Amino acid sequence: MPLVPPSFTSLIQDRPADELLSALPDRAGLPAAIDGAAWLRALPGLVESLLHDWRLSIDGTSRHGECALVVPVRRQTGDPAALKVTWPHAEARDEHLALRAWDGRGAVRLLAAEPVSCALLLERLDADRCLRAEPLLEACEVIGSLMRDLDRPALPRVDTVDSMARRWVGQLSAMTPLVPRRLTEQAAATLPGLLADAPAARLVHEDLHDLNVLAPLEDDHSRSDASDVDRPGGSPPRGWVAIDPKPVSGEWAYAVAPIVWNRADEAARASNLRTHARLRADIVTEAAGLDEDRVRAWTFVRLVLNAVRAADHAPASDDFRSRMIALAKAFTD
Known part of the structure; x- marks a missing residue:
């Protein structure tokens, strides 16, 4: 299967650069607005760079939503994770901030973020549930x-x-x-x-x-992510x-x-x-x-x-x- 599914390409390729993202007053640390076709051309290289920088290996078939490619990966430790790379648009600019604030309580755990690339490394959930x-x-x-x-x-x-x-x-x-x-x-x-x-x-x-609500992997309760450190007894199994x-x-x-x-x-x-x-x-x-x-x-x-x-x-x-x-x-x- 290709890294970028054809169904995702068809969703993104004709999108103009997001005007709302371009109009944001504070551009520091934000991705550049880019049209869908140009972003898709750069996407394979961006994913390869993120895999290298975060020491990840691909571990399954890519999935996607309306704006983001999600690649199942393994970390250097062998733990499963998900690499999410999003077409730059205003609604996605603060996702990493919210996930960091929630810290896995009710939301997917954020493991790493590269805001300029609109890239997140997330805990892997059960995408079939x-x-x-x-x-x-x-x-x-x-x-x-x-x-x-x-x-x-x-x-x-x-x-x-x-x-x-x-x-x-x-x-x-x-x-x-x-x-x-x-x-x-x-x-x-x-x-x-x-x-x-x-x-x-x-x-x-x-x-x-x-x-936009998934179940955790069945072995979620046995993991000891960094977000669980210093919590008495660790985190209980999540819903x-x-x-x-x-x-x-x-x-x-x-x-x-x-x-x-x-x-x-x-x-x-x-x-x-x-x-x-x-x-x-x-x-x-x-x-x-x-x-x-x-x-x-x-x-x-x-x-x-x-x-x-x-x-x-x-x-x-x-x-x-x-x-x-x-x-x-x-x-x-």
Whole structure:
């Protein structure tokens, strides 16, 4: 099998350089924005360099998500690990900071990082055991419990929900006939109140859903990573683990929406979409100890934003946009 799967190449090759990454004010220690085709040409050499520098050997077939190549590797000690190399974009710039702050508690362990290369060396998890395979309501409980595990004070450099909201106001005010005006107007009216009344900012994984939660390897409890040193008795066996954080500074109520809009096939089979969608949010809310009204309000705003963004890519995104609109309506009174 090739190091870079053809399916990953097809996802990345036509992407322009990320404008948001280029616009970041403090460029020190950040990767250069690069278009997908140029990055793919450099990727094999970058992986080879990282394997050499971190004394790794390839130990299986590469996998990938939407933006990152993940290569199973072995460290010089023989321990399994995963080398993650991400196409440079703004959402990935602070992943290493969040993982370092979480230190393996509720999230994948960070073993090493090279931020300029958008490269991370991570503990290896069981990529064949993700939370998507579990019953939906149990998955919602796990997501809520992970929010408790991941809860930390916000980090200084991480992007804030407040700063991102300045972009959202413009998106919501740019009316499109493809999204009901009453939804965009309600979302625009809801957003300022959410920001004004927000609790103290926390470090939040804004893309926490069941595809971004994996089980540890079966022998995880027998390992003694550096992160376990000085913990009395070592770390106990771990349960589900969050991966691929897109860290923001905000409140956890903001982060419930992804578990609502994922698993579309199960939502499509629901006899009452309003009840089904709200039940997902309510279970996460209870497990995480969040405020129900704020969860529903944030979920509504994020669903409408998804619909508005999808309108820019019509007709290719029509199914997604229609689903976001239907779910947003489920969170209106």
